Amino acid sequence: RSAARPMTSTQEQTDQRHELEEDLREGFWADPPTLPPRWFYDERGSRLFDRITSLPEYYPTRAEREILQQRSAQILEVTGARSVHELGAGTSAKTRVLLDELTAGGRPATYAPLDISSEVLLETAEQLQSEYPTLAVEPAVADFHHLPPLAGADGERLLLFLGGTIGNFTEDERAGFLRMVRAALAPGDHFLLGADLVKDAARLVAAYDDEVGVTAEFNLNLIDVIDRMTPVTGLRREDFEHEAVWDDEASRIEMRLRAVRDVEADFTGIGRTWQLAKGEHLRTEISRKFDPGELRDELAGHGLQPVAGWTDEAGDFSLTLARV
Numbered sequence: 001r002s003a004a005r006p007m008t009s010t011q012e013q014t015d016q017r018h019e020l021e022e023d024l025r026e027g028f029w030a031d032p033p034t035l036p037p038r039w040f041y042d043e044r045g046s047r048l049f050d051r052i053t054s055l056p057e058y059y060p061t062r063a064e065r066e067i068l069q070q071r072s073a074q075i076l077e078v079t080g081a082r083s084v085h086e087l088g089a090g091t092s093a094k095t096r097v098l099l100d101e102l103t104a105g106g107r108p109a110t111y112a113p114l115d116i117s118s119e120v121l122l123e124t125a126e127q128l129q130s131e132y133p134t135l136a137v138e139p140a141v142a143d144f145h146h147l148p149p150l151a152g153a154d155g156e157r158l159l160l161f162l163g164g165t166i167g168n169f170t171e172d173e174r175a176g177f178l179r180m181v182r183a184a185l186a187p188g189d190h191f192l193l194g195a196d197l198v199k200d201a202a203r204l205v206a207a208y209d210d211e212v213g214v215t216a217e218f219n220l221n222l223i224d225v226i227d228r229m230t231p232v233t234g235l236r237r238e239d240f241e242h243e244a245v246w247d248d249e250a251s252r253i254e255m256r257l258r259a260v261r262d263v264e265a266d267f268t269g270i271g272r273t274w275q276l277a278k279g280e281h282l283r284t285e286i287s288r289k290f291d292p293g294e295l296r297d298e299l300a301g302h303g304l305q306p307v308a309g310w311t312d313e314a315g316d317f318s319l320t321l322a323r324v
């Protein structure tokens, strides 16, 4: 969730610009135009996302924390894990509950936070290392498409993918991701997946269109990210409005930026003009909501055998534990 953070070197800045331009070329002239959600997360976007996670309407973060608080001991008992790897770890906030259990009684263990942003990773690793003296903290830069070889003994690894980020993938991306997870694990290793569940449409829409407008700001910030990272004229945030729509058939929320007037933007960096007529939209994110049974079948279909599953008390969010 953190591709567009402030960069440390000009080279990294140039690389990021080229990656964004590649994504623009691929998505912006499609119908509807799209952009991968990773571009939301510059410094401001990451701060806005943190605010989203404590909004009254946005239940997933609280629900997942509730499950982890109740089930961490059980998860570690069932898995026998001694090395925990977390993809998209960020600041590892929720994971601390699990790390407390993992290191209870001063037992040595390994925690490998994996994230796209080396900055956040290193800060988090340093912090965790001082909090958990018996934990070997081994951060590694990784994105959702490439996992490095995972340290630890076969059968003792637990890979975490929390937060419901699996819902932000398209069907193809999700299949590719699960193949990658399966390939990274050995027989006896486990995978713990956080996923948001289908529920009443009004609650889902409210979670992505909150009363005070933090999610709207998060969505509109994408226009500022694009404008800052690639040379473009005529792309203005005031020409768009935030929208969250529930698509029942696809079982997903779509976040959109709808044009409130005709937009004509000149992307001089890639030599193309982009037009969006008033009333048309740019799709900025999908957030798929799952049926627990279907999700278990999908995992099993990828060689990840579900061994346990839990929801929070309200049944809003799920953690599924699968074994290779």
Ligand code: AVI
Pocket: 001, 052, 060, 163, 164, 165, 166, 167, 168, 207, 208, 215, 285, 286, 287
């Ligand atoms: C990161 N991801 C799981 C969030 C979600 O709920 O799909 C991103 C988000 N977008 C708007 N609000 C939250």
